[in-house]
Amino acid sequence: MGAQNKMLEEIIEIKGKQKGPTSVIIAGIHGNEACGQKAFQEILPKLKIEKGRVFFIYGNPQALKNKKRFINHDLNRLFKDGRTLSRQEKISYEYQRVLIIKKYLKKATALLDIHASQTPRSKPFIICEPKSYKLAACLPTDTIISGFDKFEPGGTDYFMNRLGKNGVCLECGYTGDISATKIAETGIINFLKTTGHLSRKVKTQNKKYFKVSSLYRTKTKKFRLTKNFQDFEIIKAGQIIGIDGSEKIIANQNGLILFARKRDLIGAEAFLLIKTASR
Ligand SMILES: [Zn+2]
Incomplete structure (x- = not known):
């Protein structure tokens, strides 16, 4: 309560x-x-x-x-x-x-x-x-x-x-x-x-930088992944990511995949591809 x-x-x-x-x-x-x-x-x-x-x-x-x-x-x-x-x-x-x-x-x-x-x-x-x-x-x-x-x-x-x-x-x-x-x-x-709300010092950590390079939005009401992708899984150009209706959706470049989900709506965010980036 x-x-x-x-x-x-x-x-x-x-x-x-x-x-x-x-x-x-x-x-x-x-x-x-x-x-x-x-x-x-x-x-x-x-x-x-x-x-x-x-x-x-x-x-x-x-x-x-x-x-x-x-x-x-x-x-x-x-x-x-x-x-x-x-x-x-x-x-x-x-x-x-x-x-x-x-x-x-x-x-x-x-x-x-x-x-x-x-x-x-x-x-x-x-x-x-x-x-x-x-x-x-x-x-x-x-x-x-x-x-x-x-x-x-x-x-x-x-x-x-x-x-x-x-x-x-x-x-x-x-x-x-x-x-x-x-x-x-x-x-x-x-x-x-x-941000200075607490006066104690904080240790920072080295970072790796990535950038979103593409977002796939569904064209049909039935998007299915070819497998359960882990976030940050390596994707090769040409790899089939999913089937949108009857169309095979193929990665157009090498990268890492993020937020891959099956979808039942047109125009839904289905997955992101990211690439390593410099600072
Ligand atoms: Zn959230």
Whole structure:
């Protein structure tokens, strides 16, 4: 009951005694990724911010309650200019959340948004653009992927990037692993140190850099993968990734695959290919 009540508070502001920056940390933009919510419940009752203020936001409370990715629309694709969204998207529950969360993002200079994967054994990684590499250096994983703004626009980090601010997403690994919550907790504390809300120093970790090179969107209502791909599995040019209706979908270049999923909708995000990138 206690945990449930806390969850429904939705936005928790913690202020320090000293002046400092404003940051936002979001958990549960996708309701089936519980690690951020669990990390909040572990950290927030004891947390003392020294400088500035931090807004801790439960991104999609209804979806969290229902343990679903979303209720009407993927919340993490709706942080675009409202004029580019459909009427259906704008009457969704998620768009109400967008309008609320945007107000806090506008006040902040930095964002940490916490996610997890539905694929067992997924490894953690960071999503951000090069201008946030310095901020991301504190997060507890060695892998950074850029280029999402181009292929999957409308995330919270996309919105921050558009405002010229820092937005970083931490993918904490498989949602069913306890380690995902631990990574979320370490990520939150290290982010608070790096942004100056906590005065303690944080050790940074060397990173490997990748960039999204293509996104495959389905053309039919039936997309099936030729196998269960692990995130970061090596793909060779010419390899058959899946069957879309009756068409074989072939990788057009060497790379690594990410977020490969079977799909039952036209225009759905079916998989991403990524390539190694230099800093
Ligand atoms: Zn997510």
